[in-house]
Amino acid sequence: MSDMPETTETEEPSAEENVTETVNETDDVSDAGPSAGDENTAEAETDVSGSESAAPSETPEEQIARLEAEVGSLNDRLLRAMAETENIRRRSQRDKQDTARYAIANFARDTLAVADNLGRALGSVDEAARKENGVIENLMIGVELTERELTAAMGRVGVTRMEPLGSRFDPNVHEAMFEYDDPSQPAGTVGQVIEPGYMIHDRALRPAKVGITKGGPKVDPAQAVAAEADPSSDSTGATAYEATGGEPGGKIDEEL
Numbered sequence: 001m002s003d004m005p006e007t008t009e010t011e012e013p014s015a016e017e018n019v020t021e022t023v024n025e026t027d028d029v030s031d032a033g034p035s036a037g038d039e040n041t042a043e044a045e046t047d048v049s050g051s052e053s054a055a056p057s058e059t060p061e062e063q064i065a066r067l068e069a070e071v072g073s074l075n076d077r078l079l080r081a082m083a084e085t086e087n088i089r090r091r092s093q094r095d096k097q098d099t100a101r102y103a104i105a106n107f108a109r110d111t112l113a114v115a116d117n118l119g120r121a122l123g124s125v126d127e128a129a130r131k132e133n134g135v136i137e138n139l140m141i142g143v144e145l146t147e148r149e150l151t152a153a154m155g156r157v158g159v160t161r162m163e164p165l166g167s168r169f170d171p172n173v174h175e176a177m178f179e180y181d182d183p184s185q186p187a188g189t190v191g192q193v194i195e196p197g198y199m200i201h202d203r204a205l206r207p208a209k210v211g212i213t214k215g216g217p218k219v220d221p222a223q224a225v226a227a228e229a230d231p232s233s234d235s236t237g238a239t240a241y242e243a244t245g246g247e248p249g250g251k252i253d254e255e256l
């Protein structure tokens with residue numbers, strides 16, 4: 001009888017035993033204590049609470065002073081903004097008025113050449129020739145009516161003709177073409193008008209080209225201003241200085 005080899009069987013653990021071992025390992029980990037993440041969170045909370053407790057708190061007086069400073073700063077900014085808004089409003093209003101008053105200045109300046117030509121046409125024919133020839137008379141009457149209508153149309157938009165003859169020379173509205181001797185009038189007086197000037201409201205649309213006098217008595221600027229303010233006063237012939245008498249330099253020699 002032959003010997004048969006003995007078979008050794010290994011017993012494998014069942015599924016229930018594996019589950020039990022896994023549950024036991026999880027319980028061991030939980031019993032080991034808090035994880036590293038939990039420790040970091042706890043430390044962060046401790047630092048925040050510690051910093052809050054360490055920060056100094058404002059006293060009521062300091063808080064009132066800070067709020068008053070903020071109110072003052074905001075009030076100053078508000079006042080500045082209101083002032084700037086008011087300035088912008090005034091500038092806009094002024095620009096609007098200037099646009100309404102002077103928008104037609106370029107067109108009115110172009111029409112001045114027409115007025116000049118009409119004036120030259122009227123000045124080219126004397127009264128004797130008009131009386132002798134009826135055709136010329138009728139033609140001149142038509143030119144006069146045209147000039148009158150043009151002047152009225154320009155006046156409706158604020159354009160007026162200057163009358164500078166005999167007035168003081170003003171560089172703002174006059175353009176001096178030459179000077180000539182005329183002792184009968186104060187120096188700096190407009191004695192001749194070469195080309196008439198025009199005003200648009202209170203501005204010079206075209207300065208008048210004039211000739212001014214020299215050689216006459218000088219006018220004191222202060223007296224000239226007073227004369228313009230009070231036309232009834234007569235300052236013609238007033239001088240800008242008083243005669244001291246004696247030879248030039250005599251007073252200086254006396255003082256020395």
